[in-house]
Amino acid sequence: MKLFLHRKDLRVDDLAAFNYLLSSSEPSLHMLILDPFLLRHSRHEAHSGKQFLQYVRRLMNLYKQYGKTIYVVYGEPEVVLEQVLHNAPIDEVIVHRDFTPYAKTRDRKLREVARARGVSFTEFVDHTLADLADFQISSGKSGPYKVYTPFYKKLNTYLQTFYRPSSPLHLGDLSTVDLAQLEGSQRLLELIQSWVPPFSLEDYMPAENPIESLDDFLTDHLPFYAARRDYYAYDGTSSLSAAINAGAISIRKVYEAVMEQEHSAAWVRQLVWRDFYLYQSIYDENFFGYEKTFDFTNLSDRHFEAWRKAETGVPIIDAAMTELNETGRMPNRLRMITAMFLTKNLLCPFTLGEQYFRYKLSDYDNTLNRGGWLWCASLGFDASPYFRIMNPVTQSITYDPSGQYLRRWLPQMAGLSDKQIHQPQAHAIVDLKQSRAAAIEVYKHILKSKPTVELGGSEDG
Numbered sequence: 103m104k105l106f107l108h109r110k111d112l113r114v115d116d117l118a119a120f121n122y123l124l125s126s127s128e129p130s131l132h133m134l135i136l137d138p139f140l141l142r143h144s145r146h147e148a149h150s151g152k153q154f155l156q157y158v159r160r161l162m163n164l165y166k167q168y169g170k171t172i173y174v175v176y177g178e179p180e181v182v183l184e185q186v187l188h189n190a191p192i193d194e195v196i197v198h199r200d201f202t203p204y205a206k207t208r209d210r211k212l213r214e215v216a217r218a219r220g221v222s223f224t225e226f227v228d229h230t231l232a233d234l235a236d237f238q239i240s241s242g243k244s245g246p247y248k249v250y251t252p253f254y255k256k257l258n259t260y261l262q263t264f265y266r267p268s269s270p271l272h273l274g275d276l277s278t279v280d281l282a283q284l285e286g287s288q289r290l291l292e293l294i295q296s297w298v299p300p301f302s303l304e305d306y307m308p309a310e311n312p313i314e315s316l317d318d319f320l321t322d323h324l325p326f327y328a329a330r331r332d333y334y335a336y337d338g339t340s341s342l343s344a345a346i347n348a349g350a351i352s353i354r355k356v357y358e359a360v361m362e363q364e365h366s367a368a369w370v371r372q373l374v375w376r377d378f379y380l381y382q383s384i385y386d387e388n389f390f391g392y393e394k395t396f397d398f399t400n401l402s403d404r405h406f407e408a409w410r411k412a413e414t415g416v417p418i419i420d421a422a423m424t425e426l427n428e429t430g431r432m433p434n435r436l437r438m439i440t441a442m443f444l445t446k447n448l449l450c451p452f453t454l455g456e457q458y459f460r461y462k463l464s465d466y467d468n469t470l471n472r473g474g475w476l477w478c479a480s481l482g483f484d485a486s487p488y489f490r491i492m493n494p495v496t497q498s499i500t501y502d503p504s505g506q507y508l509r510r511w512l513p514q515m516a517g518l519s520d521k522q523i524h525q526p527q528a529h530a531i532v533d534l535k536q537s538r539a540a541a542i543e544v545y546k547h548i549l550k551s552k553p554t555v556e557l558g559g560s561e562d563g
Contacts, residue, residue, distance in 0.1 A: 103279060105192045107179075107212075108134040108172070110200060111228060111349035112157040114164045114273035118226035119196050121269055129277040131190065132165070134158065135183075136176040136299050139204070143461075146301050149430025150466035156309040157348045163308050170278040175297035180211040182297060187219045189290040190281075194222040198229065198349075201383045202468045203390050231353050231377045232257055233266060234384060240264065246385035248483040253381070254374050268354040312345035316356060320363055328368035334433035335507035340369070344465035346376075379473030382483050390472065392481045393453050397551035400544045405448040408531050409440075410458055415530030417523060418498035419443050421511035430464030439497050441478035446491045446541035447532050452479035480545055488545035491538050498524040 104126055106119055112134075123130045136158075145151035158174065165172040175182055186192065195216050197209065209225070216223040227233070237260050238246065247253035281287040281294070319340040323330075330338040345351045357373060360366045382389050408414050412423035422436040432440070437459075444455045456475040460466055476482035502508065505523035509516045515523055526534065 103128065103191050104130040104194045104196055105186065105190075106130050106132050106196045107183075108132065108161065109198060109349075110347070111198045112154075112161045113350050113352065114161070114168065115271070116268040116352035116355055117198070117271075118228040118269075119198060120271050120273065120276060122196060122224065122226065123276055124271055126194075129279045130196075131186075131192065131279040131281070132170070132172045133182075133186070134161070134172060134174045135179045136174065137179055137208070138176065139178075141299075145461060146299070148461040149464040150461055152306065153309070153344050153430065153464040153466075154348055155303065155306045157345070157350045159303060159306050159308040160311075160350065162303075165273065165278075168272075168274045170273055170276070171280045172278070173281075173294050174303065175294055176299035177297045179208055180215050183212055184215045184219075185293050186290065187215065187221055189293065190284075190287060192219075192221055194224060196224045196226075199225045199227050200229070201380070204468075229349060229353065230380050231357055231373060232260055233264070234377065234381050236264065238381075238385070246381070246483075247378075250375070250378055250484045253378055254371065257374055257377065258370075266354065268352055268358060309345070309350065312342055312351040315341050315345070316351070316359055320359060324360070324363055324369060325365045327365065331368065332435045332501050334436055335502045335504075335510070337433075339433065347465050347467040347470065376470060378484075379470050382473060383469045386483055389476075389482065392476060392479075393451065396481070396548050398451050398548065400547065401449050401451045403450055403454055405531055406444070406450050406454050409444050409448060409450070409455075414443075414448075414532075415527040416443070416494050416534075417508050417512060417515060417525070417527070418494045418502075421508050424511045426459075426462050430462060432463070435497070435501060437474055438478060439492050439494055441475055442486070442492045443494055445475075445479045446545070447494075447534065447537040449537075449541060449544060452476065452481070480549065488549055489542050491541055493534060493538070495524050495526065495534065 104123060106123060111117055111119075141151060146155060162172060162174060183195065187195075195212065197212070199205070199209065213223045227235075237257060240260060241247070241256055247256070281291050319342070323338045323340070327338055330336050342351065342356065346353055346356065353373070353376075357370070360369055360373075388395050405414070409419070409423065412420040412427065414420055414423075418436070419440055422432055422440050425436075426432045426440075441452070441455055444450045445452045452475045456472055459471050459475075460468070463471065473482070477485050480486050480488040498505075498508070502524075504520050505515075505518070508523050
């Protein structure tokens with residue numbers, strides 16, 4: 103019997119593991135292990151945790167809808183797996199891989215548990231648009247791409263020749279194991295009933311069908327996406343990032359749907375940015391350890407609380423942080439503006455903002471979040487040059503000239519004129535011009551600093 107463990111693949115179609123399971127021609131036991139480490143610090147109450155658990159609820163409903171069985175449990179993955187293998191006739195464990203430091207450590211432990219039991223451990227990569235390992239080989243380069251545009255051009259060419267189309271295979275084509283009908287499984291059933299989370303999954307509304315969001319985007323927004331995507335007061339984005347990052351919708355099906363449309367190039371470019379950050383997480387050995395590579399002693403957390411609480415006195419920063427705190431959403435351009443303001447104007451370590459977004463972003467993904475923060479902090483492959491620092495007032499005037507977004511999230515400023523509303527308030531915590539000049543000097547030093555300690559990794563999935 104095969105055991106399939108769901109992780110960040112919360113859907114029931116176009117899964118590499120499902121293709122493999124069907125080829126085995128035998129029933130499979132399906133589980134999802136809610137990991138206490140990834141839900142620590144009450145993350146189940148934060149926007150990122152709540153969004154993920156809503157997709158878990160949707161997955162549970164889909165299994166029920168198709169008459170299949172999934173067991174959702176709470177516990178340390180290697181402990182749960184050891185008990186499952188001890189109490190069920192499993193001969194192979196099947197998972198989809200991830201490349202974060204925590205995911206690698208977790209899967210090493212799972213692999214060791216399986217090996218100790220004489221059980222095979224099979225892994226597939228299923229969350230990228232391209233097969234990145236094969237792409238790197240086919241590129242003919244001795245080292246990885248470090249600049250986005252050449253990567254984008256080469257990947258587009260690669261996809262035209264080697265693209266892996268989505269699979270028509272569905273959960274309904276598989277036979278899942280119901281332990282209640284399996285002889286000798288009483289002990290495992292008892293354990294499963296004891297592996298309950300310290301919160302009720304019933305408290306989370308199942309997430310909506312992301313296919314509907316995709317259809318709406320293709321119909322109503324894609325034709326105007328290139329022209330409007332940076333104008334954040336007008337929400338012309340797909341709103342699919344949370345579903346894609348949780349694996350609730352296949353990245354291949356998204357790509358295929360978009361490629362059938364006119365005006366698709368600008369949005370495909372954003373999908374490829376996603377693969378570029380995932381590529382970096384594999385091929386940039388420092389990706390999860392830059393904070394341990396450079397000298398950050400000239401940075402501090404002095405202004406972090408004001409930034410976090412939307413109390414900087416710079417309207418666009420405070421409006422964006424208010425939206426994030428209240429809803430878990432923040433348009434991409436505002437993520438760049440707020441992150442660069444924190445790292446450069448406020449001279450805070452990027453890790454503080456990265457960790458804060460980890461809890462607040464409803465579409466949180468460790469790799470993509472880190473990639474964005476590294477870019478703003480002028481670190482990593484194809485990062486923003488240290489001397490390029492976004493002026494939040496200029497950005498606000500350019501992309502929200504009438505102040506519509508500011509009035510929505512800072513209603514106390516609604517009475518100001520279109521010109522006044524963008525300007526820093528009297529209590530602004532930094533002077534933009536002076537802080538920019540200081541940041542250039544500080545980051546010039548940071549980028550010249552030598553490695554200080556042995557590299558480590560971000561401890562989150």
